[in-house]
Amino acid sequence: MSSLEIINLSASINGTEILKGLSLKVPKGEVHAIMGPNGSGKSTLAKVMAGHEDYIVTDGDVLLDGKSLLEMDIDERSREGLFLAFQYPAEIPGVSNANFLRAARQARLPEGEEIDAVAFYKEIYSKMDQLGMDRKFTGRSVNEGFSGGEKKRNEVLQMMMLEPSYAVLDETDSGLDIDALKIVAEGVNAMRSPDRGFLVITHYQRLLDYIVPDHVHVLSDGQIIKSGSKDLALELEEKGYDWLKEEGLIKA
Amino acid sequence: METETATDKSIEIDREESNFHYDVDYKHDAGRGLDEGTIDYISNVKNEDDWVREFRQKALKVFNEKEMPTHWASEDLDTINFDEIRYYLSAGEAPKRSWDDVPDEMKETFERLGIPEKERKFLAGVEAQFDSEAAYSNVKDAVSEQGVIFVNSSEGLAEHADIFRKWFGKVIPTGDNKFSALNSAVFSGGSFIYVPPGVKVKHPLQAYFRINAEQFGQFERTLIIVDEGAELTYMEGCTAPKFETSTLHSAVVELVAMKDAKIQYITVQNWSANVFNLVTKRGLAHEGAEVRWIDCNIGSRLTMKYPGVVMKGEGARGEVISIALANDGQHQDTGAKMIHAANNTSSNVVSKSISVGEGRSTYRGHVHIPKHLKGCKNNTECDALLINSKSRTDTYPAITVRGNQHATQHEASVSQVSEEQIFYMKQRGLSEAEAMSLSVNGFVNDLVREFPMEYSVELKRLIDLEMEGSVG
Structure with a gap:
């Protein structure tokens, strides 16, 4: 029961099928990585799980601790415990980072309960320190004018503040230099716990040097074509995705 | 579906807080x-x-x-x-x-x-x-x-x-x-x-x-x-x-x-x-006097x-800061009039409008600086925010400046709350109404800072209620 389970998931956008019967199970306490060439459906998987309305689920299900996510609205999925760290986080002009996170935290409280502002700031400052973020970021508009690396750090900050039971990280390494990558990975590693599952989507093996996965899956043409231990990522790095073609796993 | 009806109802009550009357x-x-x-x-x-x-x-x-x-x-x-x-x-x-x-x-x-x-x-x-x-x-x-x-x-x-x-x-x-x-x-x-x-x-x-x-x-x-x-x-x-x-x-x-x-x-x-x-x-x-209108519609x-200021004495200042929110079925036709009638007078107009659903916002501005004056200044900014494609916004700025010893500046912008913004905010657990409300409050944020504290809280609350009602 305590897992994020994707069952035979198929989804399309504008009539084109992108996910074609994908199955995958991430138990709590584990980190799973999904790797795959461009266009294999990695980002689609993340968006479909979060409930993006451009995609139509044609078959299958996604269960969070046994509950179907597909019947929930986007925000309900989030409050249920699913977090998506975006590849391209949106900018929200005029809304400060702190207010945004306060609103997100407030949305998780029962009606009539208010968050404790002092405790909130204490917490956000300590997490920002951990991520090497300047405290002035609390007052800046969400992601507006942030560099690529600042945006990704901000995603991890939000994840730390919202404490989801399952986090999907979509290409969190893209746009990061090595120092930023290390900091982001440390943030993620600090959140690893028996009560939390991670699905780390990446094109490159590099991120997995710092966030060491329990399992690695290869996504191609909307399906998981190979699963293995962390060594699979190294093998892919070394041999490239073409190697899988030669194995007959990817249609040439 | 029963839960949805219940939600609608509670929203109804919230929005209707001023909707009561007494038989007198x-x-x-x-x-x-x-x-x-x-x-x-x-x-x-x-x-x-x-x-x-x-x-x-x-x-x-x-x-x-x-x-x-x-x-x-x-x-x-x-x-x-x-x-x-x-x-x-x-x-x-x-x-x-x-x-x-x-x-x-x-x-x-x-x-x-x-x-x-x-x-x-x-x-x-x-x-x-x-x-x-x-x-x-x-x-x-x-x-x-x-x-x-x-x-x-x-x-x-x-x-x-x-x-x-x-x-x-x-x-x-x-x-x-x-x-x-x-x-x-x-x-x-x-x-x-x-x-x-x-x-x-x-x-x-x-x-x-x-x-x-x-x-x-x-x-x-x-x-x-x-x-x-x-x-x-x-x-x-x-x-x-x-x-x-x-x-x-x-x-x-x-x-x-x-x-x-x-x-x-x-x-x-x-x-x-x-x-x-x-x-x-x-x-x-x-x-040397100053008249300042802060107007939330x-x-x-x-x-x-169209609140106006006639700047009759030298060095007088006029300002209009306005926020208009046009929801479904509403038309906010607002603006400002700045009449410069003395030397070295200055005026400032900042207008922000939000149109939701089929709501419509119109800005009409009139800035008048006659030829015989000198050293007059006007700054006009009008920004419109559209929430969903049906809403409409029009801007009619009329700036009549005669003579060449004045400084005027006019800026206008139209922006939209994008689906990607709403998706992002909802992914963090905010309902659609909360997400829109936050975007709208973000849009007017720099103006609201000009208000006395009690009124900025009041305005924020009204925007929240209005956005809740618009999503339903």
């Missing part, structure tokens, strides 16, 4: 429709001097002669049936100095709207108008001891005729437009304020205008004179219950800032969707309002 026995009722007899009735009830009676009768003629401005404004104006409207309703009692003496239904009305509580917390004085007349009017002793006069317009006319008459109708003449003429004919209620030279009123004075009756027109008339070097912040709030029939609110507000005086006039109105809100507001700024069926 009106002692004075001028009946429906408008003619000379209606005006005689009002003048008789108020026991007015002959000059006021003549002023009203003349204004009625001007109103009847003037055409509806539908050649440039919304044709929706033609749906107002002036024969069905009731022009004067009152309980026939003088405004009370204590809430305990206010008739129960009126007292309850204002308590439900939180007025007595605000008064205790941060106001220097309050006037609460119920339909045509004030039910309550009081100013704190410390303020009246400084010589500040804060009464309703009838009392102003009766007790302070010398100052009142000097400025009455001078900033906004009867014939300024059809609705200023209508107001001049049937005006009742509104505030008269005089602040003596050098007196800086620390806390705001507030008026609250409540419409209770159906098929009614509220025509308050406000005149504020702030003498040399004095300062005043005045705030007004307005609400009405929602009726099937239309309600008319047509006020005239005249401000006079003498040499080096400062007036800040703040409006936060939240009209129900059946109200035609057609208001004329203008300030006269003498040498939420609700109503059609609002037409």
Whole structure:
């Protein structure tokens, strides 16, 4: 029961099928990585799980601790415990980072309960320190004018503040230099716990040097074509995705 | 699906917080429709001097002669049936100095709207108008001891005729437009304020205008004179219950800032969707004086309002900061008028409008700087935010600058709350209404910072309620 389970998931956008019967199970306490060439459906998987309305689920299900996510609205999925760290986080002009996170935290409280502002700031400052973020970021508009690396750090900050039971990280390494990558990975590693599952989507093996996965899956043409231990990522790095073609796993 | 119905219902209750009315026995009722007899009735009830009676009768003629401005404004104006409207309703009692003496239904009305509580917390004085007349009017002793006069317009006319008459109708003449003429004919209620030279009123004075009756027109008339070097912040709030029939609110507000005086006039109105809100507001700024309008327009069926400042003395300053939110079925037609009539005068206009659903926002600006002047400055910024593709926004800036010794600047922008923004915010657990509300608050954030704290909280709350209602 305590897992994020994707069952035979198929989804399309504008009539084109992108996910074609994908199955995958991430138990709590584990980190799973999904790797795959461009266009294999990695980002689609993340968006479909979060409930993006451009995609139509044609078959299958996604269960969070046994509950179907597909019947929930986007925000309900989030409050249920699913977090998506975006590849391209949106900018929200005029809304400060702190207010945004306060609103997100407030949305998780029962009606009539208010968050404790002092405790909130204490917490956000300590997490920002951990991520090497300047405290002035609390007052800046969400992601507006942030560099690529600042945006990704901000995603991890939000994840730390919202404490989801399952986090999907979509290409969190893209746009990061090595120092930023290390900091982001440390943030993620600090959140690893028996009560939390991670699905780390990446094109490159590099991120997995710092966030060491329990399992690695290869996504191609909307399906998981190979699963293995962390060594699979190294093998892919070394041999490239073409190697899988030669194995007959990817249609040439 | 049952849960969804329950959610809708709770939203309904929230939005409807000002949607209630009481059955009141009106002692004075001028009946429906408008003619000379209606005006005689009002003048008789108020026991007015002959000059006021003549002023009203003349204004009625001007109103009847003037055409509806539908050649440039919304044709929706033609749906107002002036024969069905009731022009004067009152309980026939003088405004009370204590809430305990206010008739129960009126007292309850204002308590439900939180007025007595605000008064205790941060106001220097309050006037609460119920339909045509004030039910309550009081100013704190410390303020009246400084010589500040804060009464309703009838009392102003009766007790302070010398100052009142000097400025009455001078900033906004009867014939300024059809609705200023209508107001001049049937005006009742509104505030008269005089602040003596050098007196800086620390806390705001507030008026609250409540419409209770159906098929009614509220025509308050406000005149504020702030003498040399004095300062005043005045705030007004307005609400009405929602009726099937239309309600008319047509006020005239005249401000006079003498040499080096400062007036800040703040409006936060939240009209129900059946109200035609057609208001004329203008300030006269003498040498070195400053008139600043902060105007938040939420609700109503059609609002037409263009606060103005005539900068008559050298170095005078005028400012209009406005926020308009047009939800489904609403049209906010707002803007600003800046008339430079002396050297080295400067004006600033910042307007932000939000259109939701089929809501429509229009900005009309008029900046006038004549050729013989020098050293005048104007800055105009208007930004529009669209939420969903059906909403509409128009901008009509008219900047007439003659001569070459002036500096003017105009910027306009239109932006949209994108689906990706909403998706992002919802992924963090915010409902669609919360996400939109946050975006809208973000859009107006830099302006809201200019407001007194209590009012920025109020505005944020109103935006939240409005956005909740728009998503449903």
